[in-house]
Amino acid sequence: MRARDAEEFLKGKAINEDIFTAAAETAVKEAKPQTHNEFKIELVKRALVRALSVVAEKL
DSSP: OOHHHHHHTTTTTOHHHHHHHHHHHHHHTTTOTTTTTTTTHHHHHHHHHHHHHHHTTTT
């Protein structure tokens, strides 16, 4: 699944964890948790922040 809103949000922004966190929030803003799995939305946000951080370190 591609998070185009998050991609647009990141364009031209500084590279830092606060921006990555905001981008992750943007990516999941329309996520609708099901019974007993709302924790997965938080996991996705954390995974996105981590992935963006890893990529940023390589730049």
